[in-house]
Amino acid sequence: MDQQAATLRSYWIDTVPPGDPAPPPDGDLTVDVAVIGAGIAGLSTAWELVRRGRGVAVLEADRIAAGVTGHTTAKLSAQHTLIYDRLRRTRGADGARLYARSQTEAIRHAAQTAAELGIDCDWEDTDAYTFAQDPAHVPALRAEATAAREAGLPAEFVTETALPFPVAGAVRVAEQAQFHPRKYLLGLADGIRRLGGELYEGTRVVGLKEGEPCELTTEAGTRITADAVVVATHYPVFDRALLFTRLSPRRELVVAAPLDAARAPDGMYITPEENTRSVRTAPHGDGERLLIVTGEHFTPGAGGDTEERFERLARWAGRHFGELTFTHRWATQDNDSTDSVPLVGPLHPGSRHVQVATGFGGWGLSGGIMAGRLLCDRITGRESPWSELYDPRRIASVVREAPAFLKQQADVARHFVGDRLPGTTRPSPDDLAPGDGAVMHVGGHRCAVHRDTDGTLRAVSARCTHLGCVVAFNRAEQAWECPCHGSRFAPDGSVLQGPAVRPLEQRDI
Template sequence: MDQQAATLRSYWIDTVPPGDPAPPPEGDLTVDVAVVGGGIAGLSTAWELLRRGRGVAVLEADRIAAGVTGHTTAKLSAQHTLIYDRLRRTRDAEAARLYARSQTEAIRHAAATADELGIDCDWEPATAWTYARDRGRVSELRAEAEAAREAGLPADFVTETDLPFPVAGAVRVADQAQFHPRKYLLGLADGIRRLGGQVYEGTRVVALKEGEPCRLTTGEGTQITADAVVVATHYPVFDRALLFTRLSPRRELVVAAPVDAARAPEGMYITPEENTRSVRTAPLRDGERLLIVTGEHFTPGAGGDTEERFERLARWAREHFGELTFSHRWATQDNDSTDSVPLVGPLHPGSRHVQVATGFGGWGLSGGIMAGRLICDRLTGRESAWSDLYDPRRIASVVREAPAFLKHQASVARHFVGDRLPATTRPSLDDLAPGDGAVLHLGGHRCAVHRDEDGTLRAVSATCTHLGCVIAFNRAEQAWECPCHGSRFAPDGSVVQGPAVRPLEQRDI
C-alpha cells in the first residue's frame, strides 16, 4: 500500500471517533466566562476557570478536539526547535528562563490533570531532540543547548542519537512527554461537565460586542452574555486587534505507518532542515509502534502540489526507516507570530474583558495549557510571572518583529493585489478533472469551481470572507484555502477553518 492508499484522516481522531455531538444552546444564555474554541487552549482555560469557581460555557464551531489539536503530532515539549538562543539574543536571558519555566510547568500540569481525572491518554515520558545533519549548523546547535541549559532545561549538545542515520549534532532535552491528545481533551471535557461547565458543539460565534457585559452572537442568532470572553480559535476570528498582521499561517503534512518496536526511535525528533522533519512514535500493539513523520510545511493556498508534498514526505520516511505501509496521512496548521512567542492576553490595548490565545507556532500543546493557566490568572486577579512575556500588547518587540512583519505583509500584499490582475492563461470548465478545483472567470465573475468525482460541478465565490483574498484549491485535502490568513473552506463553501466565520457565497454555473 502506498501513502495515497492511507486513510486521509488524523490517527488521533480515527482511533477515538466522536460520539454524539453536544447540541448548541437552546436559547440565549448568560455565563461568567464564554470560551470560544474547543481545542487545547479553550478547554484548558475552561477547566482552570471552573476550578476557581467561575461559571463557563465552551462554544465550539465544529466538534471539540477535532480541529488543530486533533491533527497535531502531540509532542509535549519545552524544547521548541531553536527558540532559546533566539530569545536570549532578541530579548534577554530572563525572557528565555520565563519561557522555559512556563512551558515546563505546563507539561507537569498536564500530567497532574490526567492523573487527577484518571485520563488514560497513552502518556509517555520522552526525550526531545533538535538535530541537524549539516555540519555548518553545529555552532547553532551548541548555542541553543547552552541557552536552553541557562534557561533551566536539562539540555546538552550531543552527536549521537537513536535515529537510523548519522547527525552532525543535536540538542537533547530530557524529561519531556508525548501523549494521545484526543483522549486527553475528551477526558478534560468530561471533567469540565462534571464541574458544571457547559460545552456546546456546532456553535459558530460570528460577532462580539465588548462591554460590561460582553455579548456574543452565533450563526443561528443566539446571544451569549458574559462578564469575560476568551478567544481560543487558534487564529482569532475577530480582527479588531489586527493580530492577523502579526501571524503567518503554516500548514504541515503528516504520514504514519506501523513499525517494528525494536527499530522505532525512542525520542521525539525535529530538524529545521529539509523543509522540516519531525519524528515520533506512539504505542500501537504488541511488538509494533506507530511511526509519525511530519514535514513539508507550506503556506495554505499558496500553490504547489500537495500530493507531491505527501509523496516527498513518504519517500523520506521509507529511505530512513525501511519499507513502510502507511495507515494514515493528514495535515495540521499552525500560526507563527512574527517574534516567535505566542500572543496570550488582552485581545487589544483597550480590551478589559476579552482575552486571546494564539500564535503557538507548532507547539500548541504545551502552549495551550500554559495559555489556559495564564488567562485564568488574568481573569481571577492573580499575577503570573510570565504575563508580560506573552502579552499581545508588548511594545518592546515591535522593532525586533519588523523584518518578519514586513515579510509577511509583503506576501499578503502580493496575493491581495496579484491575484486580482488578469491571468496570462485562464483555465476552463473542460480543464477540470474529477476531484479537482480551480478559480475560473464565469459570467464576468471570479468563481471557485470544483468538480466532484462523479463529474458534478459546484461553484462558489473565489473571495475569502475574512478579508477578501482570492482562494486556491488543495486537491489532496479537497479544500479551498486562503493564502493570506489561512482560512479553509469545503468544496461547497462551508467554513472548515477560520479566521473566516462566514461561508463562501454560492455561484451559478
Template sequence: MTEQAALHASYWLDTLPPGDPAPPPADDVTVDVAVVGGGMAGLSTAWELTRRGHGVAVLEADRIAAGVTGHTTAKISAQHTLIYDRLRRTRGKDGARLYARSQTEAIHHAAEIVHELGIDCEWEDTASYTFALGRRRIPELRAEAEAAKEAGLTAEFLTETDLPFPVAGAVRVADQAQFHPRKYLLALADAIRAGGGHLYEGTRVVGLTEGEPCVLTTEEGTRVTARAVVVATHYPVFDRALLFTRLSPRRELVIAAPVDAVKAPQGMYITPEHNTRSVRTAPYADGKRLLIITGEHFTPGSGEDTEELFATLTSWAERHFGPLRLSHQWATQDNESTDHVPLVGPLHPGSRHTYVATGFGGWGMSGSIMAGRLLCDEITGREAPPWSELYDPRRIAPVVREGGQFIRHQAKVARHFIGDRLPGLTRPGPDDLAPGDGAVMHVDGRRCAVHRDEDGRLHAVSARCTHLGCLVSFNRAEQAWECPCHGSRFAPDGEVVQGPAVRPLEQRDI
C-alpha cells in the first residue's frame, strides 16, 4: 500500500486487510436466527447464539468487521465520558448501577472470550480517563467521579495524568481495556463458522417479512428464513418503530502517528472539550506505539469542510504531543439515542421475533458485547438480565430525560426534509467542479449530485437519499455523498456505503 493510500485508511484495516470474501448464499437458506450486519454487535450476537447450539446466518452487505467496527478507536470501557452523573439524574441511582454493571460485565466477558479462543488481538488492560483542560469543567468531573463510584466503578478524581500536558482534572476508572478490533472479530467469525454458523458477505438485505417464521430478502433475490431476526446494521435498515426519530448520526475524524513508546500515554483518554478529543495508543513496531487521536465530530452531510477539520485535529495533536508524522487518517461514525442509552431489544412494540441493536453513542465495543448477550438471552427464552428494561427500545422516556434532545434532533431533520424541497439559490454548474469535488446542482430542472473524478470525468446521480429523500452533500476528504438527516452514505457513483439506505442513488444523465 502506498504512503498516500495508507494515510487515508483505517489502521485496523491496513494491518489486517480483508481476504477473499465469503460469497452470498447461492440458494434460499433456513436457520434458527438470521443476523443482519457483520460488525461488533452482529458477530457478538451470532457467537453467543452459536455457542449455545443455535443455527445462525450472518448477512453482511459489505465485508465482515470492515464498516463501523473497522473504523472504531477500539476502547472497551464502561466509562463513557460523563454518562453516570446524567444517568443518576435521569434514570436514578439504580439505572446508573445497571448501566455500569452491564458494561463492566461486557469487558470481563470479552476478556474471557479472548482467553477461551486464544485470540491474539493485542488485548491490553488499562485505565480510562475523562479529562478537562479548563477549570470550569472541574465541578462536572467531580460529580461524574462521585456518580461513577456510586454506580460501582473504581472511579476517582485526579489532577495529574500521564499525558504530556497538564490537565485541570480527570476522572480515572481502572480495569478497562483496548484491543485490535478486527483481529478479535475475525477470530470470532472463524469460531462461528467452526460452530456451524454461516457468514455471507456482499449480501445486502432489502426486505423483511415478520411472522412465524420471519423471511429476509436479499438484493440478489434469495430468501433467508429464520425463527428470529436481529437487525444489527449500525443504523436500523428496517425501522418499524420509527427509531430514526430517536437517533442522531455523528461522524468523527481519526488520525494516527507513531511515537516513542517511552513517551506514549498508557491510559485511554477523552475530553468533551474542543469538539471532543479522544486519545489512546496501540502496539507498533521498532520501539514505537501508535498514537490514535479522535475528534472534530460533525453531522454527516452537513457540508463541513472535512479536510479543514482534519487539519484542525492534526494541529491540536501536534500542539500537545509535538511534531507528528501521520501514518493513517480515517473517519468513524455512530448514532446516539436521544436519551444517551443504546436501544437493544425488540424491534418494535408488536415485535415477537425481530430484534435490534443500535444507538451506542460512540461506545460500541462494550455496548455491542452487552447487546449480544442480552439479545441471545431474549431469543433463547432465558431469564433476561436485570438491565434489559434499561436498554429496551420500547421504553417511553419522560420529557425530562429525552424531550430536549428529541426536539433538537427533529428540528434539524425537519430543516433538511422541508428546506431541501424549497427552491434553492443558484448553485455552481458542472463546469465549476474541480477534479475530486462534488456538488448538488440543478440539471435540466432536477437536483443532481454531480462529481468530477480525478481524471476530469463527470458522474451524476440523484441528489435525494433513498432512505427518506433528504438532499445529500459531498464529503471531499472521504469522496462520499452523505445524508444529513440519518447518516446514509454513498460512493460517488451512488452505491450505498452506509445505511440506513439500502438502495443506491439513481443514475442521471447530464
C-alpha cells in the first residue's frame, strides 16, 4: 500500500490538464469590475456580474482553477461538520437559518448553472454525513442534528451509514452534491468569455490604489482601472483591514485510490476525530469509483513530517477499505475565520469599491458560489438577505471571536519572536540530503537552503515577503511554507501561494 508511488498531483487537475494559457493583458485595461483570483469565488463572482451586463476582467496569478479550488475534496454541501449548533449559540436561530439558506441556495444555483451552460462536471446528488466512532461524541452529534434541522436543513441523527465500519452516530443531511470542480470552473470560464468577460492567466496583481476609479498594478507593470475590485485570492493579498488577525491557515492532505464500485460507500463523510477524516468517492471508469480520503490537517510551516502524515492517512484508508493502490496524493489549504463564518463584503470599514471573499474554513465550494452571488448584489446595488451575516466589518462578533483571535495572535507572535532567537543547532549545507531543505545561517544571513535531487544547492532569504516570518521546508511537497499566514514558495523562492506576492530574495551560497 505504497502511497509514495502515487502522483503528487491533484486528481482534478490530472484528469483535466490545462490547455494553452490565457496570456496576460498586452496593455493597460479599463473595466467595470476587476476580479483578482480565478478560483470558485472569483469565477462565480465574474459569472454573476457578466450576466448582469458588467464588463469584467479576471486576473489570475497562475492558471484558472489550479489553485485551492483545483485541490479541494470537491464536496458541495451545506453541512459543514459541526457548525449549526455553534451558530445557534453565537449568532442565534436567525443567523443559523441564514447560513443554512445561503449555502443551500448556492448548491441549487450551481446545479442550475451547470445545466444552463451544459457543463458535464460529474454532478452527483448525494447525502452528507458528519460521524463519530467514539460514543462520547454522540451528544454533540445529536445537538448538531437538532440545530441543523431547526436551521432548515433536511437533517437527522442516525446510527447506520454506508461506511464499511460501525459508527457511534452521525448527522445525515440529505439533498447535497459532489462534482468535478475543475470541469465546472472551466465550463464557467467559457461561459464568462462568451458573455464578453476577459480572463488573464500569469497575471499577478501586486498593487492596489483605492478610489473612484480604483487602480491595480500587476507584477509586469500593467495598470487595470476599474470601478470596483474583488479580492478573491483565498487569503487576501491586500489586507488593509488586518484580516490576517482573524484568519488562520491550515493544510490538509489527500490520498486517492481506485475502489471496486461494489465496495464504494454512497454519500460524503467527515469526522473531526483522528485529526479529521473525510471520505467521498468519484466516478472512475467501468466498475470502479475513486476513493478520496482527506485529513491530517496542520499549520503550514509549523514543522512535523508531512510524509509521515501522508502515511497515516493511507494506513487509515487501507485499514477501513482494504488493500488499495494509491494513484494520487495532494494537499489543500484553507483559512479558518476566528468565528467560523466566512468574511465576504467590503475589504475594510472605509472601503466603498473593494470587496473581499475569504475564510471559508474548508467549505469553499458552496461558500465561493454564495460569495459570488453576494458580491454581485453588493456591486450592482442589490440587497442580499445574508450580507450582514458575512460582512467582514461585523462588530458583534468581536467578543465571540476573542478566544480564537487571541490564540491566533499568540501563535503568530511566537513565530515573530521565536524565529528571531538563535537556534540550538547550526546545520550547514553539507548536512542536506538530496531533496531536503533547512533554514541556516550562511554568510551572516538566515537563508532557506535547498539541495536539488541532482545535488545542486540553492539559497533564498528565509523571511517570508508578506510580514517577515521565517519559513520552514515541507519535504513531501518540496516547498517553503510560512507558519504565520500560510504563504508558500518553491525551492527557487517563487510564490506558490499568497498572501505573499513577492518571491523570496536570492542568496549566494
